[in-house]
Amino acid sequence: MKQIDIPVLIVGGGGCGLTTSLFLSRQGVRSLLVERHPAPGRLPKARYISQRSMELMRQNGVDGEVYSRSMPLENISHIRWCTSLAGDGDLDRRTFFRIESFGGGSLTHYARDSPCESTLYPQVRMEPLLRELADAQVEAEVLYNHQVLSFEQDEDGVTAIVENRADHEMTRVRARYLVGADGGKTVGPAVGATMSGQTGLAHMVTVYFRADLSAYWDDDYAMTTWFVNPEGGSWASGVLGQLGPRRFGRHSEEWMFHFSFRPDDPSRFEEASLLPRMRELLKIPELSPEIIAIGHWSVEGVLVDRYRFGRVLLAGDAAHRHPPTTGLGLNSAIQDAHNLAWKLAAVVKDQAHDSLLDSYEAERRPVAAANIQWALMTFQNHQLTDAGIGLVRGNAELSQANFRRFFANDAEGRTRRARLEQIMQVQRMEWQAHDIELGYHYELGAVVPDGTPTPERDPLGQTYVPTTRPGHRLPHAWVERDGKRLSTLDLVHPGRFTLLVGRPDTGWAQAASALVARDGLLLDVVEVSDTAAVRDTDRAWRNLREVSADGAILVRPDQHVAWRARGAQAQPEAVLQSVFARLLRRAPRTGATPPGTLARDRVALPA
Ligand SMILES: Cc1cc2nc3c(=O)[nH]c(=O)nc-3n(C[C@H](O)[C@H](O)[C@H](O)COP(=O)(O)OP(=O)(O)OC[C@H]3O[C@@H](n4cnc5c(N)ncnc54)[C@H](O)[C@@H]3O)c2cc1C
Numbered sequence: 001m002k003q004i005d006i007p008v009l010i011v012g013g014g015g016c017g018l019t020t021s022l023f024l025s026r027q028g029v030r031s032l033l034v035e036r037h038p039a040p041g042r043l044p045k046a047r048y049i050s051q052r053s054m055e056l057m058r059q060n061g062v063d064g065e066v067y068s069r070s071m072p073l074e075n076i077s078h079i080r081w082c083t084s085l086a087g088d089g090d091l092d093r094r095t096f097f098r099i100e101s102f103g104g105g106s107l108t109h110y111a112r113d114s115p116c117e118s119t120l121y122p123q124v125r126m127e128p129l130l131r132e133l134a135d136a137q138v139e140a141e142v143l144y145n146h147q148v149l150s151f152e153q154d155e156d157g158v159t160a161i162v163e164n165r166a167d168h169e170m171t172r173v174r175a176r177y178l179v180g181a182d183g184g185k186t187v188g189p190a191v192g193a194t195m196s197g198q199t200g201l202a203h204m205v206t207v208y209f210r211a212d213l214s215a216y217w218d219d220d221y222a223m224t225t226w227f228v229n230p231e232g233g234s235w236a237s238g239v240l241g242q243l244g245p246r247r248f249g250r251h252s253e254e255w256m257f258h259f260s261f262r263p264d265d266p267s268r269f270e271e272a273s274l275l276p277r278m279r280e281l282l283k284i285p286e287l288s289p290e291i292i293a294i295g296h297w298s299v300e301g302v303l304v305d306r307y308r309f310g311r312v313l314l315a316g317d318a319a320h321r322h323p324p325t326t327g328l329g330l331n332s333a334i335q336d337a338h339n340l341a342w343k344l345a346a347v348v349k350d351q352a353h354d355s356l357l358d359s360y361e362a363e364r365r366p367v368a369a370a371n372i373q374w375a376l377m378t379f380q381n382h383q384l385t386d387a388g389i390g391l392v393r394g395n396a397e398l399s400q401a402n403f404r405r406f407f408a409n410d411a412e413g414r415t416r417r418a419r420l421e422q423i424m425q426v427q428r429m430e431w432q433a434h435d436i437e438l439g440y441h442y443e444l445g446a447v448v449p450d451g452t453p454t455p456e457r458d459p460l461g462q463t464y465v466p467t468t469r470p471g472h473r474l475p476h477a478w479v480e481r482d483g484k485r486l487s488t489l490d491l492v493h494p495g496r497f498t499l500l501v502g503r504p505d506t507g508w509a510q511a512a513s514a515l516v517a518r519d520g521l522l523l524d525v526v527e528v529s530d531t532a533a534v535r536d537t538d539r540a541w542r543n544l545r546e547v548s549a550d551g552a553i554l555v556r557p558d559q560h561v562a563w564r565a566r567g568a569q570a571q572p573e574a575v576l577q578s579v580f581a582r583l584l585r586r587a588p589r590t591g592a593t594p595p596g597t598l599a600r601d602r603v604a605l606p607a
Contacts, residue, residue, distance in 0.1 A: 001170050001171065001172050002169070002170075002171040002172070003171070003172045003173075003174065004032060004141075004171055004172070004173045004174070005173075005174045005175075006030055006031060006032045006141075006173060006174070006175050007029055007030055007031065007175065007176050007177070007344075007348045008020075008024055008029060008030070008031040008032075008175055008176065008177050008178075008179060008344055008348070009031070009032050009034070009148075009158065009160055009173050009175035009177070009178045009179070010031055010032065010033040010034070010178075010179045010181055011033075011034060011148045011160075011178065011179065011180050011181060011182045011186070011187050012033075012034075012035060012180070012181035012182035012183060012187075012316075012318070013033055013034070013035025013037070013040070013127070013131065013142065013144060014035075014041070014123075014127065014181065014182075014183060014316065014317070014333070015046065015123060015126060015127060015130065015316070015330045015333050015334060016181040016315050016316025016317070016318075016330075016333035016334065016336060016337050017033055017035065017179070017181035017182075017316070017337075018033070018127065018130035018131055018133075018134045018142075019056075019130060019134075019333075019334045019337040019338070020033075020179050020181055020315065020337040020340065020341055021033045021134040021137075021140045021142060022060060022062070022130065022133055022134045022137065022140070023056075023060060023337055023338055023341035023342075023494065024139065024140070024341050024344065024345060025134070025137030025138075025139040025140045026060045026061070026137070026494040026495070027341060027342065027345035027494050027495030027557070028139060028345070028349075028495065029139060029341075029344065029345045029348050029349070030139045030140070030141075031139065031140055031141070032140075032141045032143065032173060032175070033134065033140065033141070033142045033143065034143050034146040034147060034148055034162050035142070035143070035144045035145075035146065036145070036146065036147035036165065037144065037145065038144055038145040038165075038166075039128075039144060040124070040127035040128045040131055041123065041124065041127060042124060042208075042292070042293040043123070043124060043206060043208055043293050043295040044122035044123060044124045044206070044208050044241075044243055044254075044256045045122070045123040045124070045206075045295075045330070046122070046123045046126070046324075046327065046329055046330035046331075047120050047121065047122045047123070047223075047241060047243070047256075047327075048076070048102065048118065048120060048223075048327035048331070049066065049070065049118060049119050049120070049121050049126070049330075049331065050102075050118050050327065050331045050437045051103065051110060051113075051114040051116045051117065051118045051437060051438065052114075052331065052335065052437050052438055052473075053330075053331045053334045053335070054066065054067075054114075054116035054117065054118065054119065055114060055115065055116050055489055055559070056334055056335070056338045057116075058115065058116055058489070058490070059489065059490075059492065059493075059494060059559065060494055062133050063116065065129060065133065066119065066121055066126070066129065067117075067119060069121065069125065069129065069245070070119040070120060070121035070244075071119060071120035071121065071242075071244050071248050072119070072248065073102065073103060073104050073117045073118060073119060074104060074221055075120070075220065075221055075223070075242070075248040075249055076101060076102055076104060076118075076119070076120045076221075076223035077100060077101060077102070077104020077105045077221045077223075078098045078099060078100050078101050078104060078105060078221055078222055078223070079098070079099050079101050079222065079223060079224050079225075079226070079431050080095055080096075080097065080098045080099075080219065080222045080224075080225050080226070081095070081096040081097045081098075081225070081226045081227075081228055081234070081385065081389065082094060082095050082096065082225050082226070082227055082228075083096070083227065083228065083229060083403065084227060084229060084281075084282065084283040085213070085216045085217065085225070085227070085240065085282040085283060085284065086216045086282060086283045086284045087283035090404075091400065091403050091404065091407075092283060093216075093218075094403075094407055096228065096389050096406065096420065097385075097389075097420055097421070097424055098222070099424055099427065099428065099431055099432075100431070100432070101223060101431035101432065102118045102223070102431065102432075103117060103118050103434075104221070107432060107434075109434065109464075110434060113434070113438060113464055113466065113475075113476055114438065114476050114487075115476055115478075115486075115487035115489060115490070120223060120243075120244075122243050122244075122256075123330060124208070125245060126330075131144075143162075143164075145164065145165045145166055146162050146163065146164050146165065147162065147163055147165060148160050148161070148162055148186065148187070149161045149162070149163050149170075150190075151178060151190070151312075153178075153310050153311045153312065156176070157174060157175055157176045157177070157311055158174075158175050158176075158177065158178040158311045158312065159172060159173070159174050160172075160173045160175065160178065161173075175311075176311065176347075176348060177311050177312075177313065177344055177347075177348075177357075178311060178312045178313070179313050179314075179315055179340065179344075180312055180313065180314045180315065180318045181314075181315045181316050181318060181333075181337070182318055183316070183317040183318055184304070184314075184317055184318040184319075184321065185318075187312060187314065187318060188304060188314050188318050188319075191309040191310075191312050192309070193304050193305060193306060193309065193314060194304070194305050195302040195303065195304050195305075195321075196302060196303065196305070197300065197301045197302035197303055197372060198300060198301045198302070198376065199298065199300040199302060200263065200298055200299075200300065201298070201299040201300060201301070201323065201376075201379065202235055202260045202298065202299040203260060203261055203262070203263045203268065203296070203298050203299075204235070204258050204259070204260050204261075204296070204297050204298065204299065205258070205259060205260075205261060205268060205274065205294065205295070205296050206256055206257070206258045206294070206295045206296075206297065207256065207257045207274055207278060207289075207291060207294055208243075208254070208255075208256050208291070208292045208293045208294070208295070209254070209255055209256075209257070209289035209290060209291045209292055210253055210254050210255075210289060210290040210292060211255060211287065211288075211289035211290065213250065213252070213255060214250040214251050216282075216284065217240075217242070217249075217250045217252075218250065219249070219250070220248065220249025220250055221249065222242075223241060223242065224239055224240070224241040224242075225239070225240050225241075226238075226239050226382075226385075227239070227240070227281060227282075228386055228389050228391055229281070230391070230396040230397075230399035230400040230403065231396050231399075232393075233382065233383070233386040233391055233393065234382050234385065234386055235259070235260045235382060236259065236260050237259070237281055238257055238258065238259035238278075238281045238282070239257070239258045239259070240255060240256075240257050240282070241255065241256050241257075242254075242255060243255055243256055254292070255289075257278060257281075257282075259277065259278075259281060268296070269296065271294060274294065275287075275289075275291075299323045299324075299379060300321055300322075300323070301321070301322055301323060301372040301373075301375060301376040301379075302320070302321050302372070303319070303320050303365070303368055303369055303372055304318070304319045304320065304365075306361060307319055307360055307361035307364060307365055308357060308358060308360065308361050313340060313344075313357065313360060315333065315336040315337060315340055316330075316332075316333030316336055316337070317329065317333060319336065319364070319365075319368060320332065320368035320369075320371065320372060322371060322372050322375035322376075323375045323376060323378070323379035324375075325375050325378040325379040325381075325382075325430050326371075326374055326375050326378045326429070326430050326433050326436065328371045328374065328375050328436070329375075331437070332367065332368060332371055335364075335367075335440075336364050338558050339360060339363060339364055339558055340357075340360050340364075342494070342495055342556065342557035342558050343356050343357055343359065343360055343446070344357070345495050345557075346495075346522075346557075346584060349522075351520075351521070351522060351584060352583075352584035352585060352586065353584065353585040353586060355585045356446060356583075356584060356585050359442075359444075359445035359446040360445075362442075362444045362445040363442040363444070363445035363446070366442075366443070366444075367440045367442075370436075370440070371436070371440075374429070374433070374436055374461065377429070378427070378429050378430040378433075381426060381427050381429065381430065382427075384423055384426060384427065385420075385423060385424065385427050387423075388419060388420040388422075388423035388424070389402075389403070389406065389420060390402025390403055390405065390406050390416065402416075406420070426460070428460065428462060429460055429461050429462075432461075432462050433461040433462070434461070434462055434463070434464045435457055435458050435461050435462060435463055435464040435465075436461040437464075438464045438473060439457060439464045439465070439472075439473075440473075441469075441471040441472040441473065441560070442471040442560060443471055445471070446556065446562065446583050446584075447470040447471040447560070447561075447562055447563070447583075448470055448562060448563040448579050448582050448583065449470055449471070450469065450470055450563070450564055450566075452469055455467065455469070466544055467546060468544070468545055468546045468547065468553050468561050468564055469546070469561065469564075470561050470562060470563055470564060471560060471561065472560065472561055473559055473560055473561075474488055474489055474492065474553075474555050474559050474560065474561055475488065475544040475545075476488055476489050477536075477540035477541040477543075477544050478537075478538070478540055479491075479528055479534050479535060479536055479537065479540075479541055480534070480535045480537045481533055481534050481535070482533075486534075488500075488528070488541060489559050491524075491526045491528075491534065491555075492555050492556075492557065492559045493524065493557075494557060495522060495557050496522045496523065496524055496557055497521065497522060497523045497524070497554060497555065497556060497557060497562070498523070498524045498525075498526055498554070498555045499512045499523060499524070499525045499526070499552055499553070499554050499555075499576075500526055500527075500528055500545070500552065500553040500554075500555065501525060501526070501527050501528075501551075501552050502527065502528065502529050502542075502545070502547070502548070502549030502550065502551065503527065503529065503549050503550060504527055504532070506549075506550045506551075506552070506568045506572070507568065507572040507573075508525070508552040508565075508572050508576070509525045509527065510572075510573075511572035511573035511575070511576050512525045512576060513525065514573050515573065515576055515577060515580065519580075521580060522557075528541050529549065546564075546566075547564055547565065547566045547567070548566060548567045550567045550568040551564065551565045551566050551567050551568070552564065552565045552572075554576075554579060556583075562579070562583055563579045563583070
């Protein structure tokens with residue numbers, strides 16, 4: 001049997017596995033990724049790529065590749081609710097409401113807080129691009145049409161049997177760590193992980209199709225249109241979204257339409273029943289789309305009990321699955337990959353003790369729990385918006401009458417429209433969740449707290465307050481180097497810590513250099529000031545840094561603040577040394593047993 005020895009084995013080639021591979025390569029760590037399908041998935045699934053995900057792409061030098069192919073922000077700058085796409089009845093093609101989304105339109109605070117715009121790039125195209133980018137790295141091997149059949153682990157690593165599904169050739173893979181990025185289908189169950197939460201909340205079908213809808217879709221800037229017809233609410237009436245790929249807005253070539261079925265409806269898996277249902281919901285009897293793919297999925301919000309099982313780490317949908325509302329699934333899967341990659345790199349390069357990997361669960365599991373709650377709540381909010389529109393479930397006649405009153409040019413119509421506007425202020429939680437996207441932070445884990453209390457967050461998830469408090473994402477400010485504008489986030493390179501200082505003579509820079517020379521730390525020191533090479537040209541950084549010019553901010557490779565000193569301190573070298581000892585858990589460097597449960601028995605994966 002062929003044998004491969006590799007530091008990291010990644011199971012699953014979805015967005016999470018592929019970005020794990022890419023991020024590890026960018027830090028010089030070799031990995032092998034196995035994906036059981038012969039090619040990336042055929043369903044659009046995730047479309048919305050948040051600013052934070054784009055920041056991670058930017059840090060790894062691939063943001064330009066995504067932006068050059070993805071949909072510009074202006075084309076996803078609002079979401080709308082309509083009665084139907086077509087039809088000529090008095091209630092057809094009417095718009096109930098538009099809400100601004102994702103940093104488009106007047107939501108200019110998004111541009112203030114990040115160097116990146118959010119964008120729309122469906123998973124059906126993102127995965128092939130990520131595959132290409134991951135595969136192009138010399139450190140990575142990416143094998144499609146291969147699956148992990150079984151694995152076992154011991155104190156030093158994992159041994160997996162990988163099957164080439166084309167010729168059934170088996171390879172024994174020996175890895176120090178295994179990342180289960182398989183959507184939760186195989187690795188988690190094999191190590192005894194349990195997922196808990198809410199399941200079966202709605203049973204959905206997605207039809208991915210090609211059609212010219214320019215005669216009906218009259219809005220170039222709506223990312224998504226929710227339909228609410230008198231017979232059913234927004235999930236039952238359907239959601240239509242543009243997908244590009246070459247033209248956007250009404251001339252989009254491809255579309256996706258999600259709608260729900262009752263779980264006991266025997267026709268929900270019958271392809272023949274889907275097109276008539278689509279025609280009926282969209283009110284286009286002559287619709288003859290070229291159907292590219294059909295997918296069935298159910299809405300759930302579930303979280304795994306543990307992220308780490310000895311040498312096995314779970315990430316992405318293998319650890320948490322959310323309703324698609326707020327678009328947190330793929331985005332948080334990419335953030336898991338980013339959090340895990342620098343820690344794996346530090347351990348594999350012997351910069352950190354294995355127990356640093358425990359901080360992965362301590363940091364990412366609370367974020368996932370919060371994201372699941374958020375996505376469940378924004379999913380449930382659709383009942384509010386439907387009610388605000390005037391839908392009375394199970395009473396089509398009354399709903400229809402309410403819709404007429406809603407559009408009436410009289411006092412009641414104005415009141416109903418004003419009421420919906422108020423209700424939609426709540427549903428900004430889904431489309432303007434700026435703080436959910438940028439403000440997530442780590443209270444426990446690889447951070448050295450400075451004793452400041454956890455700041456209160458906006459309960460509606462909109463207002464992000466930048467802070468350099470340990471555990472938070474480094475705030476973005478534009479600075480200048482060699483006449484070129486760059487973000488403070490650009491000062492942090494993959495796999496390297498960064499010490500930001502405000503003056504050259506406070507001892508922090510010298511202390512850091514001494515530690516680098518002595519301990520081989522992967523640490524850069526950057527002075528940002530009015531006179532340094534990195535210039536705080538408009539003093540934006542000074543207003544955000546929350547420490548004096550004599551202080552220092554240590555940023556982790558994933559752009560989260562690890563520690564900060566508000567001002568100068570005696571013995572800066574000793575201070576920094578103890579900070580790194582805590583962060584990288586370097587003290588017990590020899591003889592310690594890695595934590596976590598080691599399942600010694602061979603486990604066979606479900607097919
Ligand atoms: C309709 C819909 C809309 C969505 N919209 C959004 C959105 O706008 N934004 C957002 O962020 N998220 C969205 N999501 C969620 C998003 O699609 C998922 O969170 C994301 O796909 C998770 O990526 P992953 O890599 O963790 O898992 P997956 O995409 O499930 O990938 C896992 C991979 O592992 C492979 N695999 C499994 N077992 C093995 C094995 N033994 N050996 C080898 N390979 C194996 C599988 O074949 C699969 O390719 C949406 C989801 C749906 C259904």
